[in-house]
Amino acid sequence: MLKGNFELIGDKSISHRAIMFSAISKGHNKISNFLMGQDCLSTIDCFRKMGVDIKIEGSDVFVKGNGLHGLKAPTDILDVGNSGTTIRLISGILAGNKFESTLIGDESIGKRPMKRVTDPLRLMGCRIEGKDDANYTPIKIYGGNLHSIDYKMPVSSAQVKSALILASLYADKKSTIHEKVRSRNHTEIMLKSFGADINVDDLSININPVEELFSQDINVCGDISSASFIIVGALITKGSEVMIKNVGLNKTRTGIIDVVKNMNGNIDLLNKRLVGGEIVGDLLVKYSPNLNATNIDKDIIPRLIDEIPVIAVLATQCEGTTIIKDAKELKVKESNRIKVVVDNLKLMGADIEELEDGMIIKGKSSLKGANIQTFKDHRIAMAFSIADLVCDGDVKLDDTKCIDVSFPGYTKLIKELSK
Ligand SMILES: O=C(O)C1=C[C@@H](OP(=O)(O)O)[C@@H](O)[C@H](O)C1
């Protein structure tokens, strides 16, 4: 069982953006409760290579911004490590700056599609080269002289949207980006506080170029995607009661809470407040003996995309059939998360079927221990560490180091909460 209360570590999406926007602002920025995960450290590393002064003190980061046009040509290749958010968002900034740069990452990044970003950036007049017509790393960007764009995004992706919003800051006139389904909107919220001229009209985002962005102090709220592992752990283990403090509750991220409520899970939102334009609150989660299945598809998918591996584990402990659809994007994350979740849960004895765009899970199953292949995917490692809490025998993960990508201190926290 999981028992106790704790302050949640910083949000990964917001931490990346805080570094990037600070780096291209004018003046001194302080970022508190920054997520010291490997992905966000990769973002820091890339901006240091472009002459940005970034100091880390405890969980605070101090960034002396170079101004919108003040980044220097990188001293070296920019290595984004395992981070899709870094490579997609930084491409938008690099496209606007008048120098050449090369982006690489690890083996998993080498398989993740980049045309979703490089195609529209080319439409804005940027010259980009790379493997398979700039769909894969290494990617070389020759930045500068961008023109505006009116673009209907074919995929729902906050990373693509953010890359194009950032490039639009450097364009000659107003750009408009249209989404099909609303994705996380941290870029729109935070860039506005830096003085960007952004207007959101339903699913269209209008961006006017500006001369400069102005420095900010940013307090990063806790990451609901990280909280989801503890939420599921508490829901499915007898006697659990956990209070998770300082959780970001932006509507574009709270799909997991809606799903848990639909499944008859015991979750309460307390102390709701606004911090830096983002809604924040505390979550009280209790063991829920009567969980039932639900359907997860369409518009809710972007609101819980990174939580699906652990939601699949949760579904094995619910009475009835849970169907997850419209989640093809899971195939191009750090691993093919549809296949990896289905294969591993099958090994543990779950009744689960792979779909082209999701999975069907029949509960409730008694899970048994197994050797789990994580493919060095942090979300898979954490999801199956939660399955371990309810299985007969032990889950043995082939890698746990990958957890540091988004949740350093996770294993220690689970130990502390485990009673
Ligand atoms: O913008 C972001 O910070 C993110 C957007 C999502 O990716 P997509 O934009 O590919 O959907 C999400 O999966 C990722 O973990 C973080």
Ligand SMILES: C=C(OP(=O)(O)O)C(=O)O
């Ligand atoms: C998909 C993820 O991140 P990224 O795209 O930044 O690698 C994730 O954190 O689950």
